[in-house]
Amino acid sequence: MASPEEAQDLVYLVTGGCGFLGEHVVRMLLQQEPRLYELRVFDLHLSPWLEELKTGPVQVTAIQGDVTQAHEVAAAVAGAHVVIHTAGLVDVFGRASPETIHEVNVQGTQNVIEACVQNGTQFLVYTSSMEVVGPNTKGHHFYRGNEDTPYEAVHKHPYPRSKALAEKLVLEANGRKVCGGLPLVTCALRPTGIYGEGHQIMRDFYHQGLRLGGRLFRAIPASVEHGRVYVGNVAWMHVLVARELQQRAALIGGQVYFCYDQSPYRSYEDFNMEFLGPCGVRLVGTHPLLPYWMLLILALFNALLQWLLRPLLLYAPLLNPYTLAIANTTFTVSTNKAQRHFGYEPLFSWEESRTRTIRWIQAMESASVAQLSRS
Numbered sequence: 001m002a003s004p005e006e007a008q009d010l011v012y013l014v015t016g017g018c019g020f021l022g023e024h025v026v027r028m029l030l031q032q033e034p035r036l037y038e039l040r041v042f043d044l045h046l047s048p049w050l051e052e053l054k055t056g057p058v059q060v061t062a063i064q065g066d067v068t069q070a071h072e073v074a075a076a077v078a079g080a081h082v083v084i085h086t087a088g089l090v091d092v093f094g095r096a097s098p099e100t101i102h103e104v105n106v107q108g109t110q111n112v113i114e115a116c117v118q119n120g121t122q123f124l125v126y127t128s129s130m131e132v133v134g135p136n137t138k139g140h141h142f143y144r145g146n147e148d149t150p151y152e153a154v155h156k157h158p159y160p161r162s163k164a165l166a167e168k169l170v171l172e173a174n175g176r177k178v179c180g181g182l183p184l185v186t187c188a189l190r191p192t193g194i195y196g197e198g199h200q201i202m203r204d205f206y207h208q209g210l211r212l213g214g215r216l217f218r219a220i221p222a223s224v225e226h227g228r229v230y231v232g233n234v235a236w237m238h239v240l241v242a243r244e245l246q247q248r249a250a251l252i253g254g255q256v257y258f259c260y261d262q263s264p265y266r267s268y269e270d271f272n273m274e275f276l277g278p279c280g281v282r283l284v285g286t287h288p289l290l291p292y293w294m295l296l297i298l299a300l301f302n303a304l305l306q307w308l309l310r311p312l313l314l315y316a317p318l319l320n321p322y323t324l325a326i327a328n329t330t331f332t333v334s335t336n337k338a339q340r341h342f343g344y345e346p347l348f349s350w351e352e353s354r355t356r357t358i359r360w361i362q363a364m365e366s367a368s369v370a371q372l373s374r375s
């Protein structure tokens with residue numbers, strides 16, 4: 001039974017609630033937000049696991065919709081107290097056009113803001129990205145920086161450009177009057193590279209490793225640090241900041257926070273090996289097996305091939321000039337701003353985050369073995 005100060009009276013809306021991060025935010029809200037009365041999950045594609053959540057004490061409402069359609073967003077927001085906007089088109093591989101990325105990430109976010117204003121919804125948390133800052137394509141390193149570290153943010157790629165524009169819209173909307181006259185309170189969370197259960201790129205690396213006989217070949221120097229954060233902690237940060245935004249609007253409104261936890265600083269590949277290693281994949285080489293210039297030629301070749309093949313098929317490999325640049329540029333954060341402003345402490349230790357991620361990969365493996373033996 002909820003105590004009087006914890007009456008179950010709040011309606012939350014999570015956009016992109018069926019995505020990798022969105023699913024963790026949805027589950028975290030159900031576990032950690034005692035004042036939740038209704039949870040609306042809005043996504044272009046609804047996942048079957050939502051059905052099992054509908055049997056719990058909180059009313060879970062699945063809404064199939066598109067953030068680019070203002071009327072669909074407005075209908076979903078009507079009556080909500082808090083919106084957590086995670087929906088986005090995450091594409092650094094050239095799968096979607098720059099126009100589509102802009103439409104979903106920027107126009108979609110504008111639609112969410114306008115829907116909050118029209119409907120009198122006062123609290124908006126936006127999932128931004130480290131890429132709003134960098135790494136930039138000039139290869140400048142961002143070494144254990146924080147929210148105030150000066151850095152030349154240069155956005156040439158459609159994805160980081162769209163995230164930066166959307167973040168700006170969200171922060172500028174802080175303080176706007178919503179219907180009823182109260183101020184809109186917004187903030188943005190900037191995860192570094194998220195990992196954990198459901199991470200598609202980790203899945204891809206694992207399967208690639210299996211195809212190559214349990215090996216992956218080092219392509220990035222071990223000295224390049226890449227920031228990573230566990231999905232459960234990113235979700236927890238969203239839940240906590242959404243709650244505290246309602247109590248400490250003056251402090252948190254209009255602010256940005258990097259998402260961080262105790263995950264160690266490593267290169268992108270070495271970090272992945274923390275999970276893939278125990279699952280039978282090893283990283284070959286202590287130094288990159290190919291020199292950088294050769295990888296760059298391969299990346300440029302991939303980009304050319306993508307362009308040539310576009311009328312016929314979608315060719316979108318992991319390696320392109322942009323992903324090569326990100327993977328080869330140090331970008332790590334070291335901050336306690338979220339702890340100072342809203343009392344954030346990671347919910348999952350590094351050991352737990354690692355164990356959970358390994359168990360997920362192992363479960364994936366058992367499921368595919370079981371499927372093979374059935375067929």
Ligand SMILES: NC(=O)c1ccc[n+]([C@@H]2O[C@H](COP(=O)([O-])OP(=O)(O)OC[C@H]3O[C@@H](n4cnc5c(N)ncnc54)[C@H](O)[C@@H]3O)[C@@H](O)[C@H]2O)c1
Pocket residue numbers: 015016017018019020021022042043044045065066067068085086087088089090104108127128129130163190191192193194195
């Ligand atoms: N994955 C990362 O490492 C990472 C890091 C930093 C920030 N982010 C941000 O976190 C958010 C979630 O990313 P993710 O990794 O979970 O991606 P994801 O692709 O798994 O999830 C995004 C979700 O948004 C939904 N969506 C896409 N277009 C939509 C539309 N037009 N209308 C409604 N829903 C739509 C998708 O169906 C999907 O369920 C994104 O905003 C992304 O920019 C991700």
Ligand SMILES: C[C@@H](CO)CCC[C@@H](C)[C@H]1CC[C@H]2[C@@H]3[C@H](O)C=C4C[C@@H](O)CC[C@]4(C)[C@H]3CC[C@]12C
Pocket residue numbers: 090092128129130131192193194201219220226268269318319322323324326327
């Ligand atoms: C050169 C390859 C040899 O193994 C390795 C390529 C790795 C890349 C595919 C990934 C390296 C860094 C990743 C990005 C980073 O973690 C942060 C991101 C921010 C987020 O908002 C979206 C995802 C991403 C762009 C992420 C995508 C994959 C990498 C480029």
